[in-house]
Amino acid sequence: MSRVAVLKGGSSLERQVSLRSGARVEDALERLGHDVEAVDVGADLIERLRQGRPDVAFVAMHGRDGEDGTVQELLEILGIPYTGSGVVACARTIDKVVTKHLCVEADIPTAPFFSFNQTAFDRLGAADTLPAIEERLGFPMVVKPASGGSALGVKFARAARDVPGALVAAFSYDDRVLLERYVAGRDLAVAVVEGADGPVPLPIVEAVPRDEDFYDFEARYEIGRTDFVCPADLPGETTERAHEIALATYRLLGLEAFGRIDLMLEEGTGDLYVLEANAIPGLTETSLVPQAAEAGGLDFDRLVARILALAFERGPRAAAPA
Ligand SMILES: Nc1ncnc2c1ncn2[C@@H]1O[C@H](COP(=O)(O)OP(=O)(O)O)[C@@H](O)[C@H]1O
Ligand SMILES: [Mg+2]
Structure with a gap:
């Protein structure tokens, strides 16, 4: 004891x-x-x-x-x-911009993006670069705070006129924002837990929206508006690739004990993109890591015991x- x-x-x-x-x-x-x-x-x-x-x-x-x-x-x-993870892995994962730059350096696929901070926006004329950004990322475009969670501050801009409002919303959460290419497709999460022989990816969880208003991600994440399917119904080869990418990201960021990597699987191309990594993913009754652990044969008490050990x-x- x-x-x-x-x-x-x-x-x-x-x-x-x-x-x-x-x-x-x-x-x-x-x-x-x-x-x-x-x-x-x-x-x-x-x-x-x-x-x-x-x-x-x-x-x-x-x-x-x-x-x-x-x-x-x-x-x-x-x-x-x-x-869980140490100080520097937490620092790398809390900031989606840092995570994405590290992924790019390591050839791990992540959606194309640009970012700037409040100083650049307020005092250095970053707003003047928006047309160039819009041309390169296209619409719809995702605007989000660099650090955040539970989809807070994540907005979709359907056209140029939506971007300033989305930026203001994102800046209310963090002084750095991220503008990212929208990936149309399926929303996947890969939990990773360390076993005796190192980190192991667990069965994949897919978040399936119940209604069609897929632009409103904040609402989507309210309880009851999204169904979670685990294991996600995916071709074996896609599961394998998602597992590989998640493990590579976990190691790259220096995560320890457990973590969760969020990915998008693009419709049409089948390409996978890392959205972010979570050093301390949710552990509630409805959270994804406990669901994935359960599906992988590790009940909640054993998951907690493992993390503690x-x-x-x-x-x-x-x-x-x-
Ligand atoms: N580039 C994108 N393309 C499509 N959907 C996205 C994109 N970025 C975020 N989303 C959606 O918003 C959700 C939350 O975004 P994410 O980057 O994981 O931030 P959070 O820290 O809020 O979980 C994702 O699970 C996904 O459904
Ligand atoms: Mg996420």
Whole structure:
């Protein structure tokens, strides 16, 4: 039995999802016989960790504060081992622009894109480059904040007149935005979990929209408006390729213990494109990684046990030895 602090919540926009992931993880840890302390991450974080003296921290946070390396840096200073990816992998994955640049360098397919930050937009005339961007990416075009999740701030621009509004919306989430070629096709997610012999891709989950308003992705991700199919009904060769691309992306980004790679499978061409990688994907009742694990024969408690065991195996980490 170990003392496990479950870190959840925080100030991110995905706070509610994180609270649900955390609660489900706590239940599993209790069933596994651990002594669990739930920590809603806030100003008293350090004090609580110093008092509680956990053997390990299970980080069940999404988005800012937790999936971006923030609490991981603090846990390293305190010398507390923690679950999942380290600081730099979190930093690489929280920012879709960084992830996409790394994919391009490594010849991993990702949809063509451009990006700029708020300074470029407000003070350096980036808006004047929009016609050139539009010409190269075409319409519809996807506009999204560089960091975000749960489709927050993801907008589709059908024509040039939609782009400024989409940019303003995306800038309300992050000071860097991404303009990306729209890939018409199927929305796939590949969960990766590390087994005894390294990372293993799990059965693929496909998100199938229920209604036709496929431009409104924020609404689409509301509960009940999307069906999830696992394993996705795909030709064996496509599954294999998606698995290969997901594993290559997982390794490229330096993810650890588990993660989820989101892909688009293009209609017509059959080409696959990496959209993003998630260092701490959702772990709720309706989340994709638990569904994929279940389909792969790993029930939720065993998934949690596996992630915890990996944190112990690795032990406390430090960016550089003092
Ligand atoms: N370039 C694109 N082409 C088509 N659909 C996209 C594209 N980018 C995003 N989407 C849709 O929006 C969803 C959310 O985008 P994603 O980049 O994964 O961000 P988030 O961090 O919000 O999950 C995707 O699962 C996909 O359905
Ligand atoms: Mg995604």
